[in-house]
Amino acid sequence: MQTLCAAIVLVCAAPLAAAESMHGRVFADANGNGIQEAREKGIAHVVVSNGRDIVLTDTQGAYVIPVETGQVVFAVKPAGFAARRGVNGMPAFWQAYQPTRESGLKFGGLDLQSSLRFDIGFVPDVKPVSGPSRVLVFADPQTKNAADVGYYRDDVVADVKQLQKRQKSNFLFGTSLGDIVNDDLSLYPSMNAITASMGVPWLHIPGNHDIDMDASSDLHALDTFRNTYGPDTFAWNERDFTYIGLDDVIWTGAPSSGYTGGFRQDQLAFLRAYLATLPDDRMLILGMHIPLFEAEGRDSFRDADRQALFDLLARFKHVLVLSAHNHTQQHVFHDRSSGWQGSTPLHEYNVGAVCGAFWSGVKDAQGIPDTTMADGTPNGWATLEIQRDGRYSLVWHAARDAAQPAMHLSAPHALRRGAYPAWGLYVNAYMVAPGAKVEFKVDDGAWKTMQRVRRPDPNLLAENARDDAALSLRAYDRSPEAQNVEHLWRGALPTQLALGTHTVTVRYADINGAMQSAQRTYELQDAAP
Template structure:
């Protein structure tokens, strides 16, 4: 009898340990919208669920099982044709945090102890007519350091898109705040006013910098926004959201470095095994995949490229730099397909960190160091194809080119001044042309120089006799979307029009005009 009791006790111990290390539950159709699985609500088969590394599909009853440790976030990978309930902040409720002991003690609080794992961790979905042609709203780096910055973000950006229509969801590409993680709640309060489902990813200024391991650098982010690595589907697009900041930097134990932990790339590999090859794969992370190994760990980028080699339709979105550029990765960079991989390194909603003179909106103009005005992005998808539009805050959507040229030149002699065109979404692969009045179009020359308009803004700060309101902009960086030509000669006295046209990577043409005068020099 004693031996039988011992065997039973051991069996119970093993069962108890198994229950503590295995999460199970249902993905179900929430017919009454109460976000709770009721008896009559049926499970949904073939839906992906993950613990952040492994990814499994639900069975015919909608059931899943996954191993968990003491620091896991379980989440459902939203399938196309379904929507997820939102919380009071318009954040999708797609995850369950399992931290029985809570987050470690850090300067900025993480997750409180969640207690024992529930007997069933269930995820609610609701059928939804999802169009394969849709638009997402994308923000780069709001990055407020102070409550005043939050007000400028709210007034200068949120006020312009609040209540926006015909946009399916939003995504912020990291640096939701600027090191003061107490402002995460204020950022969240601002963005919920847009009125659409909103996804977030972590930036280097959203981290718990006092964390001693990279796995714990996202504790405050998780408390406010959920997992730092996750995925979801919409139409024929599969979005993968990743934290690509290694902190502490494994090279010296200080600061941070761009890259991924092994288990993050394991998640990407496991996740993509369940995604159709013909779907568009949209990767979103904060630090761009630079070819410069000082900025990004190249072996991590290579493994990511290896995982993507059989997916012909891909796009990466990044931010972080506070300027704008189009990066194209080819075989020389380790990309394994003939067609280059496009990474859009997006301009930011904070621009040049809320610097510069105050504009007509009553907020800092905050033009970025490459001459790109601050703004936000519309990512439009048509099946597995995409287009990207950059919207300058406070300007008409047609404003895509800034022209810098003299306002008046002398008729008696040629000027050495030049015409510059900053095509905000351009790259060196694009064609940019100019004409004066209705003369024939001529190609402009692509250059990588400081944007002269931005330099003129800096000069105002550096030559003023009285202090100006606000903060001086940062020093200029060379623009990756700038074209120039010599000023035309031989025209008559009077007013003339410079017209610029640019054709982007998606085959669309944009134009901008500026007038100038030719006059006699005063005697």
């Protein structure tokens, strides 16, 4: 125990004072049954945490860590191993300590669990990663009833399965960035069964709609979530990077507006201790629900907590933040103006929603709502690919669209030849940096630079107008009201060309530097006054 005690003193985030201690072994679980057998060796130097303190396993894989009622003890998955599946199909790398039932919450809270012995088995990876690492990223599935769960299955999960077949994709894991459901936590089992059917380990982060709304304080607000998915803040190691999941929803106990973005002190203590064990050149990917950037017109994140996180991350050379919550999509680059002191701007990808606009809009022939988001981005999901040197690429997958368009174009179909060129071609480019150069040309003409504009998407405005004009409901919930888009560009269509049809081509470099292009046509016609 001398090695273990020394590790505790070295890396613990806070004084180890608690009524009880959890103990056990982290071991190489060759047959994946969760029981350490004689031939299965312990794994040394694995981080084990109670969500605040961390310890390292000794040479035999043994650990001892203080634990308090309501805490979740977990191991940081070591690279080269996989977590075995629990009974709900989710990764089994954690155990809650709840010796007495206290919560009385509607959706159950934490189950009784008084054992202070917890052995954690990780399965040796028999197929080591070759080439780049790949991760699935979901944001806001946000199902509110059984019908929405069916949409989740048929609109998105079925699409992922098709991608896996087409590309023979080998994803290390998937992650959901909060709002797994829309307040009805009884839907967790049905959502888990569908998620597990993809055959990919899945890590969940809580959102403001994953809260026990009858909890009186933030202390118990995620009891049912933790009972289902484990720690709300955790780390997970792969060969090329470390993934850190962060609960950033502070619950104040009022269902209508009882939350803000931020972190608890125990989370920051865990981060402080854990990050101290990593080298500066380790690639970090952080997943959270509420964006770090402020929502327009309101204070949506506690400034001191954001700054504390930025200060902890500043020494790392490669950091990517994944956030959700807004049901729109954009890329934000933090710099010194927002408190980031790293050597390069910090990239935050605010991921569009799986549910799009809350499963709203007119249904298609398969009975699935259109659910385009308020910024005109189609609902869907993302893939993240990480290289060994810290470079990465991101792709947005529009649900059930095998062509995977990177944009859509809006323009008139017909204009009068010789009219004043006041009518615009609009490009809604879902995966583009704010400062990108977007260009268009007509036929074989010269390329012209388009202007970035902040206004609603024309296609969604047209859908809003159709909903307004309808004498009866067109959908269970109509499409969202179009809002200003952060990735919209405009160019004026020329009218001093020959009569007839003309082809417009658009091009730009996306967030990965890859060229994207699209075309459409318009016709110039003669008209008399």
